[in-house]
Amino acid sequence: MSSENLDLTLMIWRQESSQSVGSFEEFKVSVSPDASILEMLDELNNRLEKEGKNPVAFESDCREGICGTCGLVINGHPHGKIPNIATCQLHMRNFEDGETLYIEPFRAKAFPVLKDLIVERDGMDKILQAGGYISISTGGVPDANEMLISKETSSLAMDAAECIGCGACVAACKNASAMLFVGAKVSQYALLPQGQPERYRRVQSMVAVMDEMGFGSCTNTYACEAECPKGISITNIARMNRDFIVAKFKSQDEDS
Amino acid sequence: MIKLDSKIPEGPIADKWTNHKFNMKLVNPANKRKFDIIVVGTGLAGASAAASLGALGYNVKAFTYHDSGRRAHSIAAQGGINAAKNYPNDGDSVFRLFYDTVKGGDFRSREANVYRLAEVSNNIIDQCVAQGVPFAREYGGLLDNRSFGGAQVSRTFYARGQTGQQLLLGAISALNREISRKKVVLYTRREMLEIVLVDGHARGIICRNLVTGEIEKYSAQAVVLATGGYSNVYFLSTNAMNSNATAAWRVHKKGAAFANPCYTQIHPTCLPLHGGSQSKLTLMSESLRNDGRIWVPKKKGEPRKPNDIPEEDRDYYLERKYPSFGNLSPRDISSRSAKEVCDEGRGVNGGEAVYLDFSDAINRLGQKVIEEKYGNLFEIYETITGENPYQVPMKIYPAPHYTMGGLWVDYNLESTIPGLFILGEANFSDHGANRLGASALMQGLADGYFVAPFTVGNYLASEKPEMIDVEHPEFIASQNEVDDKVKKLLSIKGNKTVDEIHKKLGRIMWNKVGMARNEKGLKEAIEEIRELRDDFWKNVIVVGDGRDLNQTLERAGRVADYLELGELMALDALNRNESCGGHFREEYQTEGGEALRNDDEYAYVAAWEFVEVGKWNPHKELLEFENLKLATRSYI
Amino acid sequence: MGWILKFVDSSIGKKFVMAVTGLSLILFLIIHLAGNLTLYISEEAFNSYVSTIDIIKPLIRVAEVILALFFIFHIYNGFRLWYENRKAKSSKYKVNVSSKNSTIYSRTMIISGSIVFIFLILHLSTMWYAFNFGEHGENHSYYKIVLDWFSNPVYSMFYVFAMVLLGFHLNHGFQSAFQTFGWTHKKYTPFIEKLGTLYAIVMAVAFASIPIYFLFFFGGK
Known part of the structure; x- marks a missing residue:
């Protein structure tokens, strides 16, 4: 492990609340290359608190890249420039001494800034609540091995299900489209036999809410796939x- | 004065749950919608309970401090979930899962609860598959199983290395369905800070809205807590940054007994500390020990790089001390041994880390085989440490991972406060003094899907469906209590940050209430924690405002609770004059250094009743083993 | 019929309209190019090709109306998507890394499309108007009309420029339509992408070659 500290200039987005106007604030830090970028912010915050100043608000939880809570845009890249990792897995050894880092929140109309680097992503959950499930109650289900599912199908469904719902796809998209996220959820169920009874109903209700939430539409630039920390495919x-x-073409329902 | 009544049903163990379900009172379907239930936490236990209760027809209010239910730390579980399906035809059964779990818990759990857990384990797998959880499958289309520690059968179901994620997303999908049916209302970014008791019964909670800072009151006829464990008392653990004990601790202070707080699990294969700025420890799957050899230098403070240290200067201490099990020795033994050699000053660079070396396996099997087996783990390791484990030995060290102790519950998962139910890791119930791998997911979902929906209903059947107004004096009193605490924290304006104090507490807990404990250390720990607590209330600095998004304030409240809980953990460890599972008292060990239980005096659950800060009344629930014989835990 | 309006108003519906109209226009371009290539054979060949079309004028008029509708839907929807998507992305990042995560063709559809749109207006008001409603004397030649227009260097160079951008537009549009319809496959999609690029190059080069041919080589005369 390397031990020489890196001296960095941080330009961090500060914003009081969703109503206020934000701007960048400059900080100088000296950080161990073994620290993660969030640990660097922890240290900075500890320093600010000691000085009686407001720490930089940012969210994180598991710090293992699975919960999807963290999400910073570092020098333009959601979750930083290293592919296939979440912000919390980005370590400072990937930066050069003397570098300037612009740290910003995810930007999208559907993701209003709550404070500094924290955005509200509840639009994504509203989409899931509109149909991201199989309508069964607890109990009364068949034995788990009653249904045969090929390894290939199961594996494809898992590829989609690995999405951590962080919103980086929305943040990366120039249209702030949530289609990679929604596509992954729709796909998981569309691929599996359990999801078939509601397959077409589900996709319609989820897309309808997606449109209501203020996400843009996909123009197939595929920036989402390039920036996704879990490598979710645009397929x-x-x-x-x-x-x-x-x-839409099959449904017998006149109104949908 | 509380009274512990475990309410274990009569009859043979295999019939207890069935009989109990029949004997329970039911709520008429039309009346269910007249009852409101609060569920705090949206991890496996909370989400599954909220969804199941909503599906039954109750009105559920679910709470999470996250921006979404999906973020709960159940999501980070890697390995799998156990069930007694016996799909591989290798001799598994409900009874065997029951036996393994009780034995794994070093005979410090309640037989009836564990049997029920094993019994419903199969329903969990059925439920999850029906929800669309993409478990691993064989080419024939059937579910695949793998084996896990503490069992001789393959009973673990898994979804790549993300079983927890997939199970949680499944439970959340069930929750989302109830939200869309308007049977569940989900309150996000709310932290529960107090429980409201009316006539001694749990009737509501007080939350802080983490965005606006408002103190909010919610009323219901029953409260379910599924708020996880308390490993973060150590500051560094494999838990998530926000995992905390506050909800559990606040109900404890209102009358819920806390059981076996000293039972903590330290996982042997985690990435070690790299520096002062480290915020958490990352778990590496235990499976690595199948091919990796664990060693430290023979010499103290060895300055050479690992690859430059010749064979004769290396100490493969597990192979040396436990020749038959070697690197695959049980979790607690491996963890303690690593601590021992590091305490001697023989850790990597004299610090707290040991080598996990794959060079032998690579030479023997070739890099390709190792890559196929562990490729993704090696990648994670390299991402975090920047070192290539194919070339340089991994560095690992044990880390706090899970807490078996928790709020005391009876067979119905009801705490000593009537109407307050505790689910998942937050309760003490099923794992005794040590939890086996792939059992946490099983317990969380068992409690949520298949136990609480019955037992909460049974409780409500004797309650009147009357809503208590949130302006009731008890609500106002609790609200004021929370408000005062917030104001107090903000008014100290000292010079020590919350993290500084938390880190100090973590060091005390880790050194003296960690992997190995002794009387002297525990007594010192209690003193030191008390001093630190005073220091906190005199000198902490919490910047910002209470009526705003203020993360420092959130952390301050949690650390204030850890400073009380830590003392109870030490007290419980001091009280338990034996070694069992995750609780190892240096005074009580065999000649070979194994845990030495004292069944005559300590085959009980220690349940602590809160009197005032730093003072508890002890209670005992004697454990009776009618179906299994108390035996020395041995895996040889 | 309400459902169709709702469908084309949804995010995926709008993409669907873009893809359907876009693919139709892609087919139209092939036919258009095939006709244009007769310019390279001889003046007579081109003139007789255009005259032949004149025979089925009523049919052509119907086709033109449909084509016009496709253009209108495509252009209207394109602008609408662009406007709505801009609104969805309220602010931009300080550091722009779009070149690292997406192709320039995909990001600039609105620009390439707008220029092709301007080109279309110009093309209709000059060549197309002259062919259809121009004064046709005794010895008139469609070929001459083309030659006259392309003798103007500004006009010709704009044509070439617009065709390069048309190539950009098609390069993204071709495979994008397949993605929108959901016609993706591990095996076939890479082929579709290559085919799209090949098509875009062929179209851009072939169409652009005509003004160059007339401007610099006077139609070979």
């Missing part, structure tokens, strides 16, 4: 598109 968006189109 999932294609699958959602197909199911949605089929649903």
Whole structure:
């Protein structure tokens, strides 16, 4: 492990609340290359608190890249420039001494800033609440091995299910589209036999809420896939598109 | 004065749960919608309970301090979930899972609860598959199983290395369905800070809205707490940054007994501390020990790089001390041994880390085989440490991971406060003094899907469906209490940050109430924690405002509670003059250094009743073993 | 019919309209180019090709109306998506890394599309108008009309420029339509992408070659 500290200039987005106007504030830090970027912010905050100043508000939880809570845009990249990791897994050894880091919140109309680097991502959960489930209650289900699911199908469903719902796709997209996130969820259920009864109903209700929440539409730039910390594939968006189109043309319901 | 009544049903163990379900009172379907239930926490236990109760027809108010239910730390569980399906036809059964779990817990758990856990384990897998959880499968389309520590059968179901994530997303999907049916209202970014008791019964909670800082009051006929464990008392643990004991601790202070607080699990294979700025410890799957060899230099403060240290200067201490089990020795033994050699000054660079070396395995099997087996783990390691484990030995060290202790509950998962139910890691119930791998997910979901929906209903059946107004004096009193505490924390304006004090507490806990404990250390710990607590209330600095998003204030409240809980952990450890599972008292060990239980005097659950800060009344729930014979835990 | 309006108003519906109209226009371009290539054979060949079309004028008029509708939907929807998507992204990042996570073709559809749109207006008001409603004397030649217009260097160079951008637009649009329809596959999608690029290059080069041919080589005369 390296031991020489890095001297960095941080330009951190500060914003009081969703109503106020934000701006960058400059900080100088000296940080161990073994620290993660969030640990660097912890240290900075400890220093600020000691000086009686307001610490930089940012969110994180598991710090293992699985909960999807953290999400900073570092020099333009959601979760930083290293592919396939979340912000909490980004270690300072990936930066050069003397570098300037611009640290910003995820930016999208659907993700209003609550404070500094914290944004509200509840729009994503509203989409899930609109149909991101299989309508069963607890109990009364068949034996787990009653249904045969091929390894390939199960594996494809898992590829989609690995999404951590962090919102980096929305943050990376120039249109702030949530289609990678929604596509992944729709795909997981569309692929599995358990999801078939509600397959077309589900995709329609989820897309409807997605549109209501103020996310943009996909123009197939695929920036989402490039920045996704879990490498979720845009094939999932294609699958959602197909199911949605089929649903609209197949449905006997005049109103949908 | 509380009275412990475990309410274990009569009859043979295999029939207890069935009989109990039949004997329980039911709430008429039309009346269910007249009852409100509060569920705090949206991890596996909380989400599954809220969803199941909502599906039954109750009105559920679910609370999480996260921005979304999906973030709860259940999501980080890697390995898998146990069930007694016996799909591999290798001799598994409900009774065997029951036996393994009780034995794994070093005979310090309640037989009836564990049997029920094993009994409903199979329903969990069915439920999760029906929800669309993409468990691993074989080519034939059937579910795949793998084996895990503490069992001789393959009973662990898994979804790649993200079983916890997939199970939580499944439970959250069930919750989302109830939200869409308007049976559950989810309150996000709310931290529960107080319970409200009316006539001694749990009737509501007080929350702080973490965005606006407002202190909010919520009323219900029953309260379910599923708020996880308290490993973060150590500051550094594998728990998430926000995992905390506050909700559990505040109900403890209002009358819920806290059981076996000293039972903590220290996981042997975690990434070690790299520096003062470190915020948490990361778990590396225990499976690495199948091919990795653990060693430290023979010499104290060895300056050479690992690859430059010749064989004769290395001490493969597990292989030396436990020749039959070697690197695969049980969790507690491996953890304690690592501490021992590091305490001798023989850790990596004299610090707290030991080598986990794959060079032998790579030479023997080739890098490709190792890559296939552990590729993703090696990648994680390299991401975090910047070192290539194919070339340089990994560095690992044990870390606090799970707490078996928790709020005391009876067979119905009801605490000593009527109407307050505790689920998942937050209760003490099923794992005794040590938890086996892949059992935490099982317990959380068992409690939430298959136990609480019955037992909470049984409680409500004898309650009147009357809502208590949130302007009731008890609500106002609790609200004021919370408000005063917030104001107090903000008014100290000292010179020590919350993190500084938390780190200090963590060091005390880790050194004296950690992997190995002794009377002297525990007594010192109690003194030191008390001093630190005074220091906190005199000198802490909490910047900012109470009516705002203020993360320092959130942490300050949690650390204030740890400073009380830590003392109880030490007190409980001091009281338990034996070694069992995760609780190792240096005075009580065999000649070979193994844990020495004292069944005659300590085959009981220690349940602590809060009197005032630093003062508790002890209670005992004697453990009776009618189906299993108390035996020395041995894996040889 | 309410459902169709709702469908085309949804996010995926808008993409669907873009893809359907876009793919149709892609087909139209092939036919258009095939006709144009007769310019390279001879003046007579081109003139007789255009005259042949004249025979089925009523049919052509119907086709033109449909084509116009496709253009209108495509352009209207394109602008609408652009406007709405801009609103969805309220502010931009300090450091722009879009070149690292997406192609320039995909990000600039609104620009390439707008220029092709300007080109379209110009093209209709000059060549197309002249072909259809111009004064046709005794010895008139469609070929001459083309030659006249392309003798103007500004006009010709704009044509070339617009065709390069059309190539950009098609390069993204071709495979994008397949993604929108959900026609993706591990095996076939890479082929579709290559085919799209090939198509875009062929179209851009072939269409752009005509003004160059007339401007610099006077139609070979």
